[in-house]
Amino acid sequence: MDKVMRLASEKDVVVFSKSSCCLCYAITILFQELGVTSTVHEIDQDPEGREMEKTLVRLGCNAPVPAIFVGGRLVGSTNEVMSLHLSGGLIPMLKPYQTWC
Amino acid sequence: MPFSNLPLLVYIYQIWEEEGIEAIETWNVGEQQELEGDEESKLSIALDINSTCAKVAFFIISKSMNSPTPQFVPSRLGIYEPIHQIGIWGENFKSNGNPNTSTSVIVEVDNKLENESETTSHEMLTASKNYEQEASKPIDKIQRRLAQNREAARKSRLRKKAYVQQLENSRLKLIQLEQELQRARQQGLYMGGVLEGSHIGFSGTVNSGIAAFEMEYGRWVDVQHRQICELRTALNAHISDIELRILVESGIGHYFELFRMKSTVAKADVFYVISGVWKTSAERFFSWIGGFRPSELLKVLVPQLDPLTEQQILEVCNLKQSCQQAEDALSQGMEKLQETVSSTVAGGPVDEVSYIPQVATAMEKLEALVSFVNQADHLRQETLQQMSRILTTCQAARGLLALGEYFHRLRALSTLWATRPPEPSLP
Numbered sequence: 001m002d003k004v005m006r007l008a009s010e011k012d013v014v015v016f017s018k019s020s021c022c023l024c025y026a027i028t029i030l031f032q033e034l035g036v037t038s039t040v041h042e043i044d045q046d047p048e049g050r051e052m053e054k055t056l057v058r059l060g061c062n063a064p065v066p067a068i069f070v071g072g073r074l075v076g077s078t079n080e081v082m083s084l085h086l087s088g089g090l091i092p093m094l095k096p097y098q099t100w101c
Numbered sequence: 102m103p104f105s106n107l108p109l110l111v112y113i114y115q116i117w118e119e120e121g122i123e124a125i126e127t128w129n130v131g132e133q134q135e136l137e138g139d140e141e142s143k144l145s146i147a148l149d150i151n152s153t154c155a156k157v158a159f160f161i162i163s164k165s166m167n168s169p170t171p172q173f174v175p176s177r178l179g180i181y182e183p184i185h186q187i188g189i190w191g192e193n194f195k196s197n198g199n200p201n202t203s204t205s206v207i208v209e210v211d212n213k214l215e216n217e218s219e220t221t222s223h224e225m226l227t228a229s230k231n232y233e234q235e236a237s238k239p240i241d242k243i244q245r246r247l248a249q250n251r252e253a254a255r256k257s258r259l260r261k262k263a264y265v266q267q268l269e270n271s272r273l274k275l276i277q278l279e280q281e282l283q284r285a286r287q288q289g290l291y292m293g294g295v296l297e298g299s300h301i302g303f304s305g306t307v308n309s310g311i312a313a314f315e316m317e318y319g320r321w322v323d324v325q326h327r328q329i330c331e332l333r334t335a336l337n338a339h340i341s342d343i344e345l346r347i348l349v350e351s352g353i354g355h356y357f358e359l360f361r362m363k364s365t366v367a368k369a370d371v372f373y374v375i376s377g378v379w380k381t382s383a384e385r386f387f388s389w390i391g392g393f394r395p396s397e398l399l400k401v402l403v404p405q406l407d408p409l410t411e412q413q414i415l416e417v418c419n420l421k422q423s424c425q426q427a428e429d430a431l432s433q434g435m436e437k438l439q440e441t442v443s444s445t446v447a448g449g450p451v452d453e454v455s456y457i458p459q460v461a462t463a464m465e466k467l468e469a470l471v472s473f474v475n476q477a478d479h480l481r482q483e484t485l486q487q488m489s490r491i492l493t494t495c496q497a498a499r500g501l502l503a504l505g506e507y508f509h510r511l512r513a514l515s516t517l518w519a520t521r522p523p524e525p526s527l528p
Contacts, residue, residue, distance in 0.1 A: 020441065020465075020466060020469075021469070022434045022435070022437045022438040022441065022469050022473075023434055023469065023472050023473065023476065025434050025437045026430045026433060026434025026435075026437075026476075027430065029429070029430045029433045029434065030426060030427065030429075033429065033430065034426070063472075078472075078476055078479075079476075082427055082476065082479060082480060082483060083479075083483050085423045085426070085427055086420060086423045086424065086427065086480070086483045086484065086487050087483075087487060088419055088420075088423070090423075
């Protein structure tokens with residue numbers, strides 16, 4: 001629990017992923033499109049990966065990855081991010097963290 | 102000349118104007134033979150009866166002095182159908198048994214293959230010499246027979262109506278079956294591609310999920326068509342907003358039902374969904390991750406929704422952009438998946454016979470395809486939901502009609518394309 005929350009609050013936009021997960025990749029592409037640099041943690045490469053996976057599921061994610069945190073708060077999985085984006089709620093949420101280089 | 106061996110029960114009722122004679126004949130006929138009719142108002146039917154009955158020919162001349170236009174259009178009897186349903190002129194027939202100004206012919210046949218239109222009902226039958234023997238029947242018996250005949254005629258009319266209804270249903274069913282057959286054929290082609298080079302037989306378990314989906318999808322399309330017609334009627338009739346809302350909700354719900362169905366069959370065989378083989382060819386042309394592209398959907402809808410308020414225009418614009426961005430993200434994710442699977446399959450030394458590890462790993466990676474299909478459908482669902490939120494009830498109804506009609510036309514295009522005449526081959 002701690003590691004997940006710690007990592008989640010370290011950076012603005014955090015995506016928990018797995019190295020082979022292409023859906024996670026798609027999410028990072030979307031954030032890129034919206035001018036946000038996301039920090040990706042591949043939990044299958046982490047020694048505490050199994051614990052982190054359990055934590056994410058316990059937090060309410062259907063699939064452990066991708067799990068997206070914005071400003072330290074859990075947004076959800078792909079479904080939630082997509083719904084939020086189409087309803088126009090994602091960009092306002094990301095606004096403080098947008099970095100256009 | 103074609104014959105039929107179906108037994109017929111033939112009732113013939115006739116009134117001669119001058120003689121005031123009524124004759125009723127009942128015959129069992131084993132066969133029926135068609136004869137040509139001339140252009141006068143008489144046709145003759147020779148009924149070849151089986152060995153148990155005598156040969157009979159009937160003849161009735163019709164005189165219709167009441168109607169200005171000739172009621173009796175001579176027509177050739179259907180030669181292949183053994184039965185001819187002949188209508189009656191109920192309005193001309195007087196129930197009090199008085200000699201009528203016109204003759205009525207009722208030929209009622211007790212057979213399932215009744216057909217023919219009203220034009221063939223105006224057929225005349227040639228009276229036989231046997232009929233003349235009946236001329237001296239007592240009046241009350243005649244009255245009874247008249248009533249019986251009226252009743253028989255009424256039942257005959259009802260049967261004919263039921264039969265025509267049955268024919269119409271059969272025709273629709275035939276069209277449906279043909280479409281299903283075409284889909285099954287396409288699936289056969291697809292499946293043939295899968296089995297190429299493999300010795301694995303076609304497993305029944307995969308097929309049953311697909312077979313179930315095929316059936317359900319066929320029904321889904323029918324319901325869709327019905328809903329479109331209802332929407333069209335409702336919009337033209339300017340029904341209340343509340344009633345329209347019900348139609349809109351059920352229309353959107355119907356699409357959601359499709360996404361549920363697709364989710365189920367994707368678990369059985371995700372390649373089936375992605376291939377789009379369950380759709381018609383023109384629809385497949387526009388396919389994106391197993392369905393229509395949400396941004397395309399918006400392009401089809403928006404022109405049909407004018408006039409939109411400023412606020413609505415802004416929201417639709419934002420929705421379009423979000424859709425596009427989400428689609429791009431998913432598309433790139435799919436590309437990444439392709440690369441991953443490709444490099445996995447291609448990996449490892451080729452000079453070794455065993456490729457099992459590579460293929461097994463690739464199998465794992467392909468599982469991700471199900472998530473992509475689900476995400477694509479989720480995107481479609483969200484797009485529909487957002488549009489429903491942005492639009493008024495009336496606009497939403499028009500939008501649904503436009504969308505449904507668009508897919509209906511694509512399907513028609515596919516059918517037309519499939520049935521176009523073949524190119525003449527060059528010498």
